[in-house]
Amino acid sequence: DIQMTQSPSSLSASVGDSVTITCRASQIVRDSLINWYQQKPGKAPKVLIYTASRLQSGVPSRFSGSGSGTDFALTISSLQREDFATYYCQQTYTTPYTFGQGTHLEIK
Amino acid sequence: QVQLQESGPGLVKPSETLSLTCSVSGGSMSGYYWTWTRQSPGKGLEWIGHIYDTGSTNYNPSLKSRVTMSVDTSKNQISLKVTSVTAADTAVYYCARMDYYESGSHDYWGQGILVTVSS
Numbered sequence: 001d002i003q004m005t006q007s008p009s010s011l012s013a014s015v016g017d018s019v020t021i022t023c024r025a026s027q028i029v030r031d032s033l034i035n036w037y038q039q040k041p042g043k044a045p046k047v048l049i050y051t052a053s054r055l056q057s058g059v060p061s062r063f064s065g066s067g068s069g070t071d072f073a074l075t076i077s078s079l080q081r082e083d084f085a086t087y088y089c090q091q092t093y094t095t096p097y098t099f100g101q102g103t104h105l106e107i108k
Numbered sequence: 109q110v111q112l113q114e115s116g117p118g119l120v121k122p123s124e125t126l127s128l129t130c131s132v133s134g135g136s137m138s139g140y141y142w143t144w145t146r147q148s149p150g151k152g153l154e155w156i157g158h159i160y161d162t163g164s165t166n167y168n169p170s171l172k173s174r175v176t177m178s179v180d181t182s183k184n185q186i187s188l189k190v191t192s193v194t195a196a197d198t199a200v201y202y203c204a205r206m207d208y209y210e211s212g213s214h215d216y217w218g219q220g221i222l223v224t225v226s227s
Contacts (some may be wrong), residue, residue: 001169033212035211035212035213035214044202044204044217044219045153045214047211047213088153090214092206092208095166096155096157096170098155099153099154099155
């Protein structure tokens, strides 16, 4: 299985800040098949970014993704109140598809 | 707008079989993979497996011996069965659509259903 390691596990930031969450895969994820999801309490995950850097339709442009190989990142610029949530990376290059352990983003 | 809705018992006894259904509306099931993912209380996400519209399946090896998925395209439904459940199977179970050929992501999700394993 490909292990996905996110950092940090939790993060405190203020409205207007820019933050970056990283995700490292235990082996190369070809075709950059990395997705990023946002999850709020009691809700299903929502896809933000697919294939590492493509913005899902309807997602604000303050969300961006980057990376290739084994190292990937999600950046949120100019944090809004509604962005405080938990974020997960996922690889869909090979089964079993695996998720990072999550990054909890909270308001400072 | 594609919508998914999970249904089934919220309480299952240990050693019994967990059975869930996911109803899909607002779009065709053809050409997509349909997945089950679970989330134990306060924990992360675990992919259980997926099924294509043809019925072809792929399961997570961690659960493979206990999991069966099926699809009924005439009813726009997929189902999940997990046998011999224990407390470790207590989780919120989500069905989702995977757009394998375009994005590789799970783009539509159900709201999730909490299944508790307890006597």
